[in-house]
Amino acid sequence: MASALLESLLDEDALRAAEAGVPAAAAAARHASAHAVLRDGLPRARDEAWKYTSLRALEQRRYANGDVDVATRAVDAGAFKLPGIDGARLVFVNGAFRADLSTLPVLDGLVTSFADDGAASLPLARDRDADSAESRAEAFVRLNVALAGPGLVLRVAAGVHIDEPVHLVFAGAAAEADVAWQLHALIEIGAGASLRLIEHHVAASANAHLGNLVAHYALAAGARLDLVQIQDAAAATTLIRRNGFRIDSDAMLSMHTIEAGAQTMRHDLCVDLAGRGARFVSRGVFALRGRQHADTHLVVTHAARDTASDIAWRGVADQRARGVFHGAITVAQGADGADAQLSNKNLLLSPQAEIDTQPALEIYADEVKAAHGATVGQLDERALFYLRSRGIPLDIARRVLVGAFCNAMFADLAPTPLRAHLEALLATRLPQAGAAA
Amino acid sequence: MLKIENLHVRVAGKEILKGISLEVRAGEMHAIMGPNGAGKSTLGNVLAGREGYEVTQGTVEYNGSNLLELEPEERAAEGVFLAFQYPVEIPGVNNTYFLRTALNAQRKRRGEAELDSMQFLKRVREKLAVLQLKDELLHRGVNEGFSGGEKKRNEIFQMALLEPNLAILDETDSGLDIDALKMVADGVNAMRAPQRAFLVITHYQRLLDYIVPDFVHVLADGRIVESGDKTLAHKLEEHGYAWIAERKLAGAA
Numbered sequence: 001m002a003s004a005l006l007e008s009l010l011d012e013d014a015l016r017a018a019e020a021g022v023p024a025a026a027a028a029a030r031h032a033s034a035h036a037v038l039r040d041g042l043p044r045a046r047d048e049a050w051k052y053t054s055l056r057a058l059e060q061r062r063y064a065n066g067d068v069d070v071a072t073r074a075v076d077a078g079a080f081k082l083p084g085i086d087g088a089r090l091v092f093v094n095g096a097f098r099a100d101l102s103t104l105p106v107l108d109g110l111v112t113s114f115a116d117d118g119a120a121s122l123p124l125a126r127d128r129d130a131d132s133a134e135s136r137a138e139a140f141v142r143l144n145v146a147l148a149g150p151g152l153v154l155r156v157a158a159g160v161h162i163d164e165p166v167h168l169v170f171a172g173a174a175a176e177a178d179v180a181w182q183l184h185a186l187i188e189i190g191a192g193a194s195l196r197l198i199e200h201h202v203a204a205s206a207n208a209h210l211g212n213l214v215a216h217y218a219l220a221a222g223a224r225l226d227l228v229q230i231q232d233a234a235a236a237t238t239l240i241r242r243n244g245f246r247i248d249s250d251a252m253l254s255m256h257t258i259e260a261g262a263q264t265m266r267h268d269l270c271v272d273l274a275g276r277g278a279r280f281v282s283r284g285v286f287a288l289r290g291r292q293h294a295d296t297h298l299v300v301t302h303a304a305r306d307t308a309s310d311i312a313w314r315g316v317a318d319q320r321a322r323g324v325f326h327g328a329i330t331v332a333q334g335a336d337g338a339d340a341q342l343s344n345k346n347l348l349l350s351p352q353a354e355i356d357t358q359p360a361l362e363i364y365a366d367e368v369k370a371a372h373g374a375t376v377g378q379l380d381e382r383a384l385f386y387l388r389s390r391g392i393p394l395d396i397a398r399r400v401l402v403g404a405f406c407n408a409m410f411a412d413l414a415p416t417p418l419r420a421h422l423e424a425l426l427a428t429r430l431p432q433a434g435a436a437a
Numbered sequence: 438m439l440k441i442e443n444l445h446v447r448v449a450g451k452e453i454l455k456g457i458s459l460e461v462r463a464g465e466m467h468a469i470m471g472p473n474g475a476g477k478s479t480l481g482n483v484l485a486g487r488e489g490y491e492v493t494q495g496t497v498e499y500n501g502s503n504l505l506e507l508e509p510e511e512r513a514a515e516g517v518f519l520a521f522q523y524p525v526e527i528p529g530v531n532n533t534y535f536l537r538t539a540l541n542a543q544r545k546r547r548g549e550a551e552l553d554s555m556q557f558l559k560r561v562r563e564k565l566a567v568l569q570l571k572d573e574l575l576h577r578g579v580n581e582g583f584s585g586g587e588k589k590r591n592e593i594f595q596m597a598l599l600e601p602n603l604a605i606l607d608e609t610d611s612g613l614d615i616d617a618l619k620m621v622a623d624g625v626n627a628m629r630a631p632q633r634a635f636l637v638i639t640h641y642q643r644l645l646d647y648i649v650p651d652f653v654h655v656l657a658d659g660r661i662v663e664s665g666d667k668t669l670a671h672k673l674e675e676h677g678y679a680w681i682a683e684r685k686l687a688g689a690a
């Protein structure tokens with residue numbers, strides 16, 4: 001029997017509406033996806049990839065399927081403006097594009113469109129054996145395929161460099177009911193081209209929506225993507241994201257990620273280093289408090305020779321928050337000369353906080369350079385005493401040390417107003433000065 | 438200014454200080470000498486308020502009130518300063534930011550006006566010059582990548598900037614070459630004042646040629662076994678700490 005969640009989303013009317021007016025292949029994909037989710041359900045606690053993130057509470061909830069009145073939602077630009085970022089901006093409210101809030105790019109070689117073929121063009125919903133963990137793991141992608149509206153398509157033509165960041169905003173705004181939104185995006189960067197992109201999740205007003213974003217990135221040979229992800233969704237939301245990346249030869253993906261918002265969030269990053277010399281650099285921080293739960297799931301495959309991955313994430317959990325970091329790197333047979341570096345360091349700021357970290361490395365190739373390490377610890381007592389001995393109060397000393405711990409992940413960003421904004425955002429999530437230690 | 442009476446301190450379940458009594462008046466320079474493991478750093482840490490040190494007996498009075506019940510940052514604002522034997526590297530915390538935060542936190546606690554960045558930098562420049570520290574060190578993380586000598590000089594620089602009433606220097610001389618030692622001594626001597634007292638912990642007599650103490654105490658096995666004037670330091674240099682141990686045994690017998 002379908003859960004309350006799936007019942008509320010995949011009712012007959014919703015399915016009929018989703019299949020109407022789209023090409024036959026897309027309609028078939030939607031139909032198949034909906035039925036696969038109804039058949040297999042959501043991931044369960046005993047499914048390895050979801051063992052730290054229980055969906056039982058979510059399954060009991062009912063949501064409105066999309067926000068029919070999205071055009072009327074008041075959204076103040078102050079909620080998503082970023083210092084120094086004034087170029088193209090695409091704003092989605094409750095999962096729907098809002099042209100009135102957006103500034104479409106007018107740049108040679110950058111094409112923005114909305115594909116009305118469902119998610120059929122996304123090579124993401126994989127066929128799996130019915131009733132398996134692998135099949136359940138596809139549940140959110142399938143929901144997305146089944147229900148999402150027109151998907152965003154961004155294409156950068158070969159050889160074109162887009163230096164001014166394109167700002168993608170995903171804003172949640174209060175509605176009459178809690179909304180479940182589905183959105184997918186396809187971003188293609190042509191050979192030798194480059195793009196700077198910001199994926200930015202914000203709260204336009206307090207809400208308890210469920211967001212489900214599926215994005216697929218394709219970097220052609222020699223392409224470069226600089227991606228900044230700022231997740232500062234409303235405190236009561238559930239946010240599920242899957243980013244898939246295919247990186248061709250000599251292409252480079254550089255990411256900086258902050259996970260600061262949402263009540264429950266799951267972020268899957270699937271990186272396929274597909275071509276010789278493909279490179280991936282990821283820096284990320286999660287800063288959690290209250291009863292926040294954030295699960296970051298990174299799966300990297302070195303599929304070609306001389307590929308490189310360099311991953312460093314840091315996590316901080318205060319109060320009763322729970323952080324999960326899973327970093328799995330596979331160096332496939334034949335991917336000789338690969339270089340895989342993974343580090344995850346975490347700080348627990350309260351006895352009730354919890355962080356689970358699982359680095360995993362599997363190597364089936366030769367001449368591979370690989371290192372991985374993960375730690376979970378507390379603030380360095382010696383450093384804390386040193387600061388206090390100079391007169392810095394305990395609460396400020398803690399903030400200073402935790403801030404430095406997190407900000408190290410942005411040290412390689414140019415000292416722009418954007419970087420200052422990232423640091424300032426993190427500072428608001430750390431133990432506050434004046435609060436009881 | 439400082440009155441320690443019969444101080445017993447336990448660390449990790451083991452008694453390290455076994456009944457120390459010491460009185461330091463404003464304007465005085467006291468040297469504490471003693472072999473490794475005697476408890477010298479333990480004394481400095483207890484006075485600065487480090488956690489993990491259990492006072493099982495005795496009292497410490499500072500300017501007439503109980504020092505032991507103050508938090509480390511309160512002690513700092515009251516004018517207690519510890520130059521660490523092993524200064525801590527804190528990458529990512531900018532040195533200038535650290536110093537200004539510290540100084541202004543102390544001033545705020547004392548009800549004094551905070552310094553703006555111009556006033557602060559002026560003060561920093563003056564003090565840096567004395568210790569011949571490079572400006573560039575200010576832009577790094579706290580002690581990050583400093584050489585051993587730079588770390589020690591940086592401690593004295595911080596002392597000069599914070600202008601404490603009671604400065605405890607824990608083996609600031611060890612590991613320094615003669616030039617750096619002189620700079621440290623100059624830094625300390627420039628700070629000597631009628632309202633300020635020093636407790637200089639050292640393993641060697643060498644430093645005391647440049648910083649002349651009013652009193653010398655020998656700390657061995659958690660007790661002050663001998664006190665005297667500066668000539669005691671020379672005797673120690675001549676006879677070594679074994680001499681003290683023998684005298685102690687003789688005294689006990």
Ligand SMILES: Nc1ncnc2c1ncn2[C@@H]1O[C@H](COP(=O)(O)OP(=O)(O)O)[C@@H](O)[C@H]1O
Nearest residue numbers: 448449453471472473474475476477478479480
């Ligand atoms: N944190 C600690 N845990 C356990 N033992 C300690 C600790 N700190 C100091 N000690 C012990 O206390 C004794 C005195 O140490 P210390 O005060 O550092 O001596 P000194 O500075 O005179 O060389 C030593 O035996 C040392 O091993």
Ligand SMILES: [Mg+2]
Nearest residue numbers: 477478522608
């Ligand atoms: Mg010592």
